[in-house]
Amino acid sequence: MATQEQRTSISWDYAPAPESREHVRLRDSYGLFIDGSFQDPVDGTRVASVNPATEEPVAEVAFAGPEDVRRAVQAARAAQPGWAALTGLDRGKYLFRVARLIQERARELAIVESMDGGKPIRESRDVDVPLAAAHFFHYAGWADKLSFAVGGRRVEPLGVAAQIVPWNFPLLMAAWKLAPALAAGNTAVLKPAETTPVTALLLAEILQEAELPPGVVSILPGDGATGAALVREPDIDKVAFTGSTGVGKDIQAALAGRGIPLTLELGGKSANIVFEDAAIDQAVEGIVNGIFFNQGHVCCAGSRLLVQESVAETVVSKLWGRMERLRLGDPLDKNTDVGAINSREQLHRIEALVASGEEEGAVRRTVACSLPDRGFWFAPTLFTDVAPAHRIAAEEIFGPVVSVLTFRTQAEAIEKANSTPYGLAAGIWTDKGSKAFEVAAALQAGVVWQNTYNKFDPSAAFGGYKESGFGREGGMSGLRPYLHVNPRAATARSAP
């Protein structure tokens, strides 16, 4: 038995717990997924997708040129009537199959997601991949009940959906976009982000295995030019975009006058509000999850922490203590809390905004931890003495950086929380239910979490106000943007 002296000298550290990559079956090179098969680009290129934690290539991937985009849209157009003519029950069966195949390949998908994007395996394994499967399950269930989602009206699919997704939740965003579109009888052309195309291509393999009819989904990796070419295509009936507010505005301008419905899920600068009556330790966990989950690469990240002045010192000191215990490093290690920054460009954006915070007079604290020699890394950072006008309080940093502001009264909290051009999400920490409801009703935010943060469910609608976009994804509301709804004709009891 250890003596008291021996016990105090024991150093409790984590042993490395790397996830094995042995069973991951990646091809050296992936083509474009068009009309049910992987094809060489006609006027595109081939680019290596890089692991941001090691800067080593994960796989070579074809990028689509404008002619490739046209071929994919034509394939989607040709496949759409047949897909829409299936009964909802049959479309649902395909979606169930896809969901089950995602579950079967869950471990592999999680590893590849972490390799390609830099996020900790704990998150890709426990959040991204299960939620991606859950979205397909959820919308599989809706496929034969569409009219029930719109008050019993008759519905029809829109046609061909052009879908563009970002790099922060590559597989999950693909599922958010594809599952409702397909359930509603549309076909889709999906463009994954330039830095994280690989899990979308594994999803293409899954669609093949599920024997989804050719052309129902095409997947076209590419850069911004590929996305722009897709939006310019004349033969599309719907655009759904998740990404930055700037690109969202460009897409809106490109669609002006064309009568094509658009869903935009854009940036945010969400307020996480801690009242003095909150359970502080629980709130601190929520703050950490709100901003350091996925290195802060989250559109709804709680990047503006609003703390009631009477508890500000306690909250900041507990938060800092917790931040010092976060483990940064190898995304494939099961102990890792904070992985790699998704790309060198994103790292530079974070560094520039953090430098502006210091220049403008906020007080910076960055966790002292050793950063790996290769790859893109940014240690968890906390700013205090932040004024609402500082760039770090106003602009989306999209990194592991939290800006702390204080307030005295409930009214001041609401005013500060709403004083942003964004309106995506918010968090409220209080033990008073009435206060939570009152504040939630006054916040201009699409999602408000109470005594929790960053919780997602396929049955819950997600989307923003103001410069955070419009339209909803998830749940019943997520079907509406993919349907024509006949305003008068009600269906009989049965749905399509």
Ligand code: NDP
């Ligand atoms: P973008 O908005 O540029 O990228 C989102 C998607 O749009 C990507 O697939 C991108 O391709 C594509 N795209 C880029 N330009 C165009 C265009 N002109 N027409 C059509 N599609 C286009 O985001 P970034 O990757 O540049 O990130 C910049 C900032 O955006 C981040 O710092 C963050 O603040 C914010 N952001 C917000 C997200 C959210 O979930 N709300 C997600 C990602 C970023 P490609 O990958 O090749 O650029």
